[in-house]
Amino acid sequence: MIGHLPLASFTGAIEFIFSPQESNVTGGKKVGGFDKSMELLVKHLEVTVLALAIALLIALPLGLYLGHRGKGEQLAVGLGNAGRAIPELAVIALVAVLIGVGLPNVAPVLAILGIPPILNNAYVGVSQVDRVTVDAARGIGMSETAIIRKVELPIAIPTVMGGIRSAAIAILATATIAPLAGVESLGDFILNRNVYGENGLLAGAILVALLALTIEGSLALLQRRLTSDGLKVKTA
Amino acid sequence: MRTDQTRMRVLLAALAALALTLGVAACGSSDDSTTSGSTESGEAGAIQSNPENGKVSLTIGSKNFPEQEILGEIYAQALTAAGYKVKSALNLGSETVALKAVKSGQISGYPEYASTALTSFFGLEPEEVPSDANEAWEKANEEFEKENLQAFEPTPFASANAVGTTKETAEKYGLKTVSDLEGVSEELSLYGSPECRQRIDCLAGLEKLYGLKFKSFTPVDIGLRYTVLEKGQADLSILFTTDPQLSAESDKFVILEDDKEVFPAGNVIFVTAKKVAEEAGPDYEKTILQVQEGLDLKVVQELDARVELEKETPKEAAKAYLESAGYVG
Amino acid sequence: MGNPLVLAAGEVGGDFFKERDVGDLCQAQTQHVFCFDWARENIDRFETPTVQHLQIVIPALLIGFVVAFALALLAHRIRWLQPPLLAATGILYTIPSIAFFFLLLPLTGLGRDTAIIVLSAYTLQIIFRNTMLGLNNVPDSVKDAARGMGLTSRQILWKVELPLAIPEIIAGLRVAVVSTIAIATLAVLISAGGLGTQMYGSNLTFPTSIIIAGAIVMLMALAFDSILLLVQRLTTPWRRAARA
Numbered sequence: 066m067i068g069h070l071p072l073a074s075f076t077g078a079i080e081f082i083f084s085p086q087e088s089n090v091t092g093g094k095k096v097g098g099f100d101k102s103m104e105l106l107v108k109h110l111e112v113t114v115l116a117l118a119i120a121l122l123i124a125l126p127l128g129l130y131l132g133h134r135g136k137g138e139q140l141a142v143g144l145g146n147a148g149r150a151i152p153e154l155a156v157i158a159l160v161a162v163l164i165g166v167g168l169p170n171v172a173p174v175l176a177i178l179g180i181p182p183i184l185n186n187a188y189v190g191v192s193q194v195d196r197v198t199v200d201a202a203r204g205i206g207m208s209e210t211a212i213i214r215k216v217e218l219p220i221a222i223p224t225v226m227g228g229i230r231s232a233a234i235a236i237l238a239t240a241t242i243a244p245l246a247g248v249e250s251l252g253d254f255i256l257n258r259n260v261y262g263e264n265g266l267l268a269g270a271i272l273v274a275l276l277a278l279t280i281e282g283s284l285a286l287l288q289r290r291l292t293s294d295g296l297k298v299k300t301a
Numbered sequence: 302m303r304t305d306q307t308r309m310r311v312l313l314a315a316l317a318a319l320a321l322t323l324g325v326a327a328c329g330s331s332d333d334s335t336t337s338g339s340t341e342s343g344e345a346g347a348i349q350s351n352p353e354n355g356k357v358s359l360t361i362g363s364k365n366f367p368e369q370e371i372l373g374e375i376y377a378q379a380l381t382a383a384g385y386k387v388k389s390a391l392n393l394g395s396e397t398v399a400l401k402a403v404k405s406g407q408i409s410g411y412p413e414y415a416s417t418a419l420t421s422f423f424g425l426e427p428e429e430v431p432s433d434a435n436e437a438w439e440k441a442n443e444e445f446e447k448e449n450l451q452a453f454e455p456t457p458f459a460s461a462n463a464v465g466t467t468k469e470t471a472e473k474y475g476l477k478t479v480s481d482l483e484g485v486s487e488e489l490s491l492y493g494s495p496e497c498r499q500r501i502d503c504l505a506g507l508e509k510l511y512g513l514k515f516k517s518f519t520p521v522d523i524g525l526r527y528t529v530l531e532k533g534q535a536d537l538s539i540l541f542t543t544d545p546q547l548s549a550e551s552d553k554f555v556i557l558e559d560d561k562e563v564f565p566a567g568n569v570i571f572v573t574a575k576k577v578a579e580e581a582g583p584d585y586e587k588t589i590l591q592v593q594e595g596l597d598l599k600v601v602q603e604l605d606a607r608v609e610l611e612k613e614t615p616k617e618a619a620k621a622y623l624e625s626a627g628y629v630g
Numbered sequence: 631m632g633n634p635l636v637l638a639a640g641e642v643g644g645d646f647f648k649e650r651d652v653g654d655l656c657q658a659q660t661q662h663v664f665c666f667d668w669a670r671e672n673i674d675r676f677e678t679p680t681v682q683h684l685q686i687v688i689p690a691l692l693i694g695f696v697v698a699f700a701l702a703l704l705a706h707r708i709r710w711l712q713p714p715l716l717a718a719t720g721i722l723y724t725i726p727s728i729a730f731f732f733l734l735l736p737l738t739g740l741g742r743d744t745a746i747i748v749l750s751a752y753t754l755q756i757i758f759r760n761t762m763l764g765l766n767n768v769p770d771s772v773k774d775a776a777r778g779m780g781l782t783s784r785q786i787l788w789k790v791e792l793p794l795a796i797p798e799i800i801a802g803l804r805v806a807v808v809s810t811i812a813i814a815t816l817a818v819l820i821s822a823g824g825l826g827t828q829m830y831g832s833n834l835t836f837p838t839s840i841i842i843a844g845a846i847v848m849l850m851a852l853a854f855d856s857i858l859l860l861v862q863r864l865t866t867p868w869r870r871a872a873r874a
Contacts, residue, residue: 149809153815158840162528162661163663166525247529253520256819270733274725277725531660550652608832612838612839
């Protein structure tokens with residue numbers, strides 16, 4: 066079976082990450098190595114962060130506002146469910162052929178994949194804040210935006226951050242196939258087996274997995290910092 | 302408020318969707334057997350089915366672009382007509398993956414371009430690739446034999462990489478040959494497949510042998526090579542000389558003449574393991590050589606057009622070719 | 631390039647060459663969005679990929695559910711297992727499936743089995759966490775009442791706690807199902823077939839095929855989601871539908 070690489074290939078992959086190797090394609094140039102791995106890692110992060118920022122800009126205020134007003138539940142929740150059903154490969158392929166290749170085209174479209182979880186969780190998080198608390202805040206004369214900022218959002222942080230974490234991972238995962246639309250990322254190692262070889266293939270997979278775990282861990286830590294102590298009753 | 306009415310509607314919708322999914326699942330069938338068209342009559346050119354071959358199982362592979370898949374299908378269907386048990390493993394990847402697959406026994410053989418074999422596998426410089434098809438084949442075969450592999454004789458048609466652009470760009474910069482890019486290429490963006498950077502019959506060759514430097518190189522999937530030109534994102538793109546778009550849309554796209562012969566044209570030679578050829582008997586090589594005789598440039602361009610433009614499947618296109626040429630009833 | 635081979639027995643008939651005007655051909659325009667004629671004539675091309683897709687998704691969901699459910703029951707009994715199990719399933723969830731597919735290559739190779747394993751692992755956290763949530767949310771008063779009536783721990787679990795936890799469990803299942811159906815499109819990258827085949831390779835630049843395959847994926851997700859919603863309605867007649 067072609068896929069059965071020996072287990073020793075994991076060590077090969079680790080080597081690939083750190084030192085350049087002979088390419089499978091003759092042409093004399095070596096591939097892989099630390100510089101290249103870091104270059105692609107940074108590019109992967111770039112497109113992820115950019116798309117996440119766009120998604121946050123659009124979905125976070127909208128979700129918080131809708132949740133505060135208690136309106137648009139169908140939109141927020143429906144979009145959340147529908148968003149999960151969108152196959153990322155279709156999205157990337159359609160961007161590449163209909164809109165264009167390259168970062169300016171791909172990043173906004175990746176943002177679309179991040180909007181549903183952020184919108185959904187922002188809405189749910191804010192709308193589930195006890196109405197009594199909100200009314201009390203209104204009673205003491207707080208403005209609507211102040212209520213969102215100082216009362217609802219702090220309480221909703223765990224849920225909202227949960228949505229942001231989901232979005233970040235979804236975008237990061239799709240960024241792995243972004244090379245199909247001309248955006249370089251760690252996915253290059255995985256998708257271009259003929260250039261980077263079996264070692265590159267595994268190296269790419271390892272790096273993507275580590276990156277995802279790191280981002281998730283960092284966001285989880287951030288969530289913990291942002292969650293006020295009064296809310297930290299149960300873990301996760 | 303959920304009422305019984307809503308409940309009914311949800312139930313009906315769910316059942317309808319379920320029925321649709323199950324209906325499709327029931328109708329679907331596993332589809333990896335190739336068409337068998339064994340003939341009995343002595344019609345000139347028709348492939349004869351030999352029951353002896355039924356004992357032999359073959360797996361035909363191909364690289365990952367349409368022309369390759371069509372060739373793979375043609376060989377697979379032809380061998381089935383000759384009575385072999387054939388499976389196909391098309392779309393393996395690029396040449397290094399395919400070669401590994403032959404060496405490891407995962408596939409019996411696959412179609413390779415003689416020029417690619419010589420430059421990619423055996424390290425020849427492009428100018429060392431013989432322009433005569435038979436010479437190129439013999440040279441490649443020599444090298445293959447050292448690894449217990451074998452290449453069958455070449456097809457009539459040959460294909461090569463080419464630097465392509467839109468008609469407007471060519472006229473704007475006065476580009477007829479690749480050498481015309483000197484002095485101009487620094488302003489132009491080049492798009493090609495990811496391995497193009499490393500290949501001597503691609504970007505590496507353009508830089509080294511033509512001495513060209515480009516404004517940028519962007520790696521994109523082979524399938525996008527015309528899209529990026531159309532959308533104006535690419536000034537230059539790496540195309541193939543057998544592309545149907547070049548004749549069907551000749552008012553849009555042009556290729557630049559390879560005056561320094563950096564892009565050697567390759568006829569297709571079928572690469573297989575010696576052991577496989579021995580065990581499969583004489584009909585193996587005979588059928589493959591027989592069925593590829595009809596593959597001249599015009600025919601291959603038509604095949605490519607059917608798949609890339611009309612979106613026929615390689616299987617359908619291959620079948621049409623085999624029937625039209627009388628190989629298969 | 632010269633080639634002396636002569637066309638012998640295989641002269642291709644003139645009828646092989648079609649007259650075509652690329653301008654007229656919808657699917658030849660790379661910038662088309664959807665070709666209805668082509669879609670109508672070639673819809674059967676999607677049958678096998680759809681079946682393959684189900685052949686990946688259904689086993690993955692079954693395995694994922696059984697394993698996650700068993701783990702949840704275990705962690706319900708042995709409380710201190712909850713955090714580590716949550717963390718472990720969390721890791722499997724966070725690792726992007728595409729990376730996971732290739733991480734398993736040296737061990738399980740290309741093909742459907744690897745896809746099923748990865749997708750099952752992906753669903754573990756959602757189902758596990760929701761099952762735990764459902765069980766933990768059963769009010770103590772109810773459990774006390776049941777104990778008072780003389781039910782054993784096991785009977786309480788199966789006759790009281792689990793039925794009450796069904797909405798949460800199914801909520802988790804719904805998310806798992808929809809996500810799995812979407813992610814299974816990537817199985818094409820490890821030669822496992824599925825609807826991704828109609829979006830990749832030569833179909834990468836063929837919008838009509840991509841859109842049809844994508845629509846089938848989403849319809850499939852909708853179908854499964856609706857069925858689960860129905861199951862929930864039928865198994866919890868005492869409740870109005872909880873918010874999804």
